[in-house]
Amino acid sequence: MTEAASTAPLAQTPLHAWHAAHGGRLVDFAGWSMPVQYGSIAAEHTAVRTAAGLFDVSHMGRFRFNHLDEDGSLIAAFLDSVLTRRVTDMKAGQVRYSLVCNEDGGILDDVLVYCAPYDGGGRRFSLVVNASNREKIFHWLQPRLDDFPGVLMEDLTTVFAMIAFQGPKSRALLQPIVDLQLGPMKYYTSAFAQFALPHNRIDGVVSRTGYTGEDGWEIIVPNRDVQAIWEYLLAAGSSEGVIACGLGARDTLRLEAAMPLYGHELNEQINPIEAGLKFAVNLDGREFVGRSALAAAAANDNQPQRVGLTLDGKRVPREGYGVVSGARNCGAVTSGTFSPTLNCPIAMAYVEPEFAAVGTELAVDIRGKAEPCRVVPLPFYKKSS
Amino acid sequence: MQPEQLKFAKTHEWLHLDPATKTATVGLSAFALEALTDLVYVELPKVGVKVSPGQSFGEIESVKAVSDIYSPVSGEITASHGELADHLDKLKSDPYGEGWLVKIKLADEAGLGELLSYGDYQKQCAEEQH
Incomplete structure (x- = not known):
């Protein structure tokens, strides 16, 4: 064991009893008891790509x-x-x-x-x-x-619940119960909204945001109201293939969309430039914590880069596996999975800059065997607009 | 094959011994396969490979994680169910039949005494779920 086991009971979201009653496989995630999956991760993943999926993200x-x-x-x-x-x-x-x-x-x-x-x-x-x-x-x-x-x-984490409703059919299914037009809402905007259910009206916030690479919405409402919305959306969408999705599918979806995950692609030893997040750093005309270090990082061409890798075989690269070019170690995998959409293993990794160009042929050391891979453009998956 | 006719390793492999040929057929339990979900890959050893109890002879990979497959006994691989790699569904649809992994010609009786009856194995699984 690398960390002292915590004896504190796991926190529960307002939907915890629902998850437990509906086959959610509950795991400890950052001190919360959360569903990693209800059935098949691949099926939940595909539901979000083709219809819509509903995620409890109240632990955020x-x-x-x-x-x-x-x-x-x-x-x-x-x-x-x-x-x-x-x-x-x-x-x-x-x-x-x-x-x-x-x-x-x-x-x-x-x-x-x-x-x-x-x-x-x-x-x-x-x-x-x-x-x-x-x-x-x-x-x-x-x-x-x-x-x-x-x-x-x-x-306010434990006062309000948060759910994500993600996928190409999410807008049409959500629209009938909100008092604003979702169509004109731009990606990365939010609004106060009233959710009108058959037996109650709920005040909350809706935003056009998500962590899946699909069009989608995140909804914040008081704890006591969340289950009514959750159950309404599942029932309204069931004939269209809408299902509840766990953290397992959330991880494979965000990986295909090349969205970094803290603790994997991001940590205190990595700066935003290496992580490919320069767009989220505004250096001009402002002071903020870390500015001078980031100005130096932005001018440094010689640092590791976050890249995407696809593999030819079936074996899946996992976090921590080495990336090699011939006999030379040139990086490490931060997240990997078998991509349900691309039907091949994919990974995000940090590699030294001379190996970061798209098309570079490398290999991942998967438990002692070098499995060929290549650097591909990120994201792995982009929704058709 | 019914699971009641089989012996089980604590690491979730099942074993069926043919006393006449001293050959064991080995597979993975339905419980283990259910826990893995979303299988993507299975790697099995080549015929002729020598194995001993507790030694990893293969691996099974799901979307979420990879697990070793351990030999419950000591001997030599005489058959490897290579076509499973393209028919992973057989593992779940018929774990104790068409989902077999390897056949092992026993060198001795090492490991056999450690195996559990189906009833005892089910108790272990029930404990793992808590």
Whole structure:
């Protein structure tokens, strides 16, 4: 064992009893008891690619920022000082992917910033952080609030539930129960919404976001209301092939979409430039934690790069397996699976820069045998628009 | 073959011994295959390979993870069910028949005493689920 086993009971989402009653195979994920799958991971994966799938993501950490007598500019200034991507210019309704880095430019977390409208033209902000980093980030942000008097941070993770409804049929199935037009909503925007179910009306937030590479939605509602929406969407979509999906399919879907996962592609020893996330780093005209290290990293052509690999055989590269060019070790796999969509093994890996070009022929050391692979463009899968 | 007629290793392999030829047929239990789900690959040893109890002779891979397959006994591989690689569905549809993996000609009786009856194996599986 590499870590001391925790004796604390696992946290449960408001849908936990539903998962247990519907065959969810429950595992410890970042201290939460979560369903890794209900049946076949491949079937859940395919449902999201061809119809839609429903995920409980209530374990994701959610922090809300407030200020009693201010329009939100000070909250924006605070977040701008701790995030790699500009926040001050965000408009109400926008959602932005960003990173939290330490002074050395190492990635502490990857997050979504939600900017919501507030009283007469003001703004309010929330962060969605990884479950595994929730406490770390909360305690890292807390002392940094001292320079922004009046800005308050609340952890609402256990107060509100969050579900993701993802796939090509998700919009048509969600539309009848929300009081706004989903079609015109752009990717990475959010809105307050009322969900109208046969027996109740629920106030919440809907965003056009997700972690699957498909069109899709994430819905945040009070804990007590989530099961009604969950069951409604499953029932409404059952004839179309909509099913509940676990973390197993979430992982294979995000891997095909080449979305990094904290603890695998991202950690405190990796900077956003290596990770291929330069788009989420705004260096110009602003100061934030890690800026000088990231400016140096951005100018460094000689660092490992995150790449995609596909393999010819059937054996699956797993996290930690070495990537080789002939006899030379040139990198390591961070995530791998058998891609249900491409029907071959795929992996994300960090390799030295001279081996990172698309088309480079390499091999993965799979338990002592070099299995041929090649560098391919990311993402592995892109939805047809 | 019914599981009641078989012996089971703690590592989830089943074994059927033909006393006349001293040859054991080995496969994976339905419980193990159910736990794996989404099989993508199975690698089996070549005929002639020598095995001993607890030694890995192959591997089975699912979308989620890879697992070793261990020999319950000591001997030499006399048959390897190579066509399974293209018919992984047979593992689940008929784990104790068409889903067999290898046949092993026993060198001695090592390992046989460690094997569980189906009833005892089921108890072990019930414990693993908790």
